[in-house]
Amino acid sequence: MSVRFDGQVAIVTGAGNGLGKSHALALAARGAKVVVNDLGGARDGSGASSEAAQEVVREIEANGGEAIAHGANVAKYDEVQDMVQQAMDKWGRVDILINNAGILRDKTFAKMELADFQLVMDVHVMGSVNCTKAVWEIMRAQNYGRIVMTTSSSGMYGNFGQSNYGAAKMAVLGFMNTLVLEGAKYDIRVNALSPTAGTRMTEDLMPPEILEMLTPEAVTAGALTLCHKDAPNRFILCAGAGGYASTRLFETAGTFIPADEQSPEAVIENWDKICDQGAQAELASGAGQTEKFLTMAMAHTETA
Incomplete structure (x- = not known):
């Protein structure tokens, strides 16, 4: 089976670098028209620049694809609405949303400022909520949509110094679970990707020889699996270094006490x-x- 996205419009957040860039390039290479979203901030969310997103657009266009750049801060709904409206004005539909944008503000909980906890939640959780809300009625009206949340092993299993990031990454799974139920009759499928890749988010956390194995392209293969027309629904796909696995939440049968x-x-x-x-x-x-x-x-x- 060949996975193609001809005639489809995709929005990829945080697509100026790393995983988002890899997702955007791969979608475009397989026929999608792509909105390359990136605020252009640093890893901790500070600053802003449109250059990274514009460079990805130029690369897509050089390869014969169609793309536009947008610098919306996903934590600000009015900016997200403007981004989606530009996609609709240009192409008339939105078929795919990959919620990839994220930041890190790592510290132990004892040393963490609440402002750093709030900002990480705003970008990862409210960023996913804002982008999803902005495309939800469009997808319902066209009876088609594919949405990918980006979760993390830090959320599902915990990681020292990442209480804010872990809480955010677990929250998007709860968001996904309900959207699956509400979107099913409109053929809106919602899945989650748990990536392990060598990007600027992880560049100082792992040695170079390990980072070389953790290519963004290995994760992108999983991302595209979760957003094509025959995608699963309510699936958590873990991907990294060529390894692929699923995470599932099970409940024991339990017992009764009078x-x-x-x-x-x-x-x-x-x-x-x-x-x-x-x-x-x-x-x-x-x-x-x-x-x-x-x-x-x-x-x-x-x-x-």
Whole structure:
């Protein structure tokens, strides 16, 4: 199967460098018209320049593709709206959104200023919310959309010194889970990419010989898998250095404790049953947990 994006319009945030640039170039090479978004700030979010995004546009055009640059700060909804409107004015639709823009403000939680926590949340979480909100009605109206969130192992598993980044990267998964339910009947599919790559975000965190293995192109192969017409839905794809894996959230079957026995002591006594992975399952929505617990309770009532 050949993955193509002919006739489709894609917005890639944070596309002036690193992973975003790689995603934008690959989408354009496979036929998409691309909005190259980049504020042009430093890794910590300071400063702004349009040059990086313009250079990516020039590279796409030199290869025969179509692209425009936009310097919207994804944390500011009015700027995001302007970016989406420019895409609509030029091409009349938006098919793909890759929420890739991000910053780092790493410190241990004890030393971190709350302003640094807030800024990271604003860019990663509200940036994804703002961009998604700006294209959501467009995708609903055209009965088609592919949205990719960028999560991280730091969010799913934790990473020392990244409480702000980890919280943000886990939050976008909660955002994804509900969008999947609300967008399904409009053929809007929402997935998440968990990348490991050698970019300016990681350049001083790993030795050069390791960074050489962590190419952005390896991650981009995963990103394009998540936003083509036959993409999955509600999938977390982990990608790096040629390795690809999925992360899933499972819940154990658990156990029931009658009302007259419910106490912390009883919970501790039943800990092995609570943690037994033998009948764990992936829940389709939050309501599934409620249904499971009520089914347990009703079964107990019927046998009491």
